[in-house]
Amino acid sequence: MSAAEDHQKLEEMFESVYDKFKLHFYQETFARFQNREASLTTVEAFAMEAIHALGSPTVHEFADFMRISSSNAAYKIGSLIRKGYVEKVQSESDGREYHLRPTQKYLDYYSISSHYIHDVMTRIKERFSEDDLAKFEEMLSVMSEELMPEVTV
Numbered sequence: 001m002s003a004a005e006d007h008q009k010l011e012e013m014f015e016s017v018y019d020k021f022k023l024h025f026y027q028e029t030f031a032r033f034q035n036r037e038a039s040l041t042t043v044e045a046f047a048m049e050a051i052h053a054l055g056s057p058t059v060h061e062f063a064d065f066m067r068i069s070s071s072n073a074a075y076k077i078g079s080l081i082r083k084g085y086v087e088k089v090q091s092e093s094d095g096r097e098y099h100l101r102p103t104q105k106y107l108d109y110y111s112i113s114s115h116y117i118h119d120v121m122t123r124i125k126e127r128f129s130e131d132d133l134a135k136f137e138e139m140l141s142v143m144s145e146e147l148m149p150e151v152t153v
Contacts, residue, residue, distance in 0.1 A: 021116070028112040039083055040109070047076050048085055048106055053153055056089070056099040085109075 001009075040048065050066060051057060057065065063073035077100060080086040085106040091097040102110070125133060 021113075021120075024116050025113045028116070029109075040085065044076065044080060044083075044085070048080065048102065048110075051080075051086060051100050052102050052106070052110060055153065056101050058091075058097055058099055059088075062100060 047062075047066070051062060054062065054065060059073055059077060060070055062077070063070045066073065068076075077086060077088075081088065085103055086100050087103055088098040089101050091099060124136070128136070
């Protein structure tokens with residue numbers, strides 16, 4: 001197998017793993033809401049995932065990251081507040097500033113994904129050696145810190 005074929009196979013395997021994480025999340029989300037209408041729209045779910053991943057951003061930081069206007073961000077956040085998924089928390093260092101924080105209601109919703117990640121990581125730890133795990137951790141760290149500069153968290 002050529003180097004180009006090896007790289008193609010690696011890319012396909014990475015995409016397969018990424019797809020399985022997404023599909024599991026979608027599968028569990030739909031199962032939870034089978035008998036009732038989901039309270040988050042698709043766009044709101046994406047917004048909440050971004051707020052959670054950004055770690056308590058301000059409205060302005062959220063708007064900048066999502067590349068939308070502050071007024072559009074404020075509208076979306078207002079809807080999320082009314083639905084009980086996010087709250088605004090006044091900054092301790094600057095009383096004029098408010099940070100967005102996911103509520104327990106969202107964290108319960110988000111736990112669908114985090115539980116599966118935990119399950120897969122437990123299986124990885126059982127399956128691979130300490131040396132393999134150390135190398136895997138190093139690779140993930142390099143990916144996150146160096147190879148994905150477009151997304152800063």
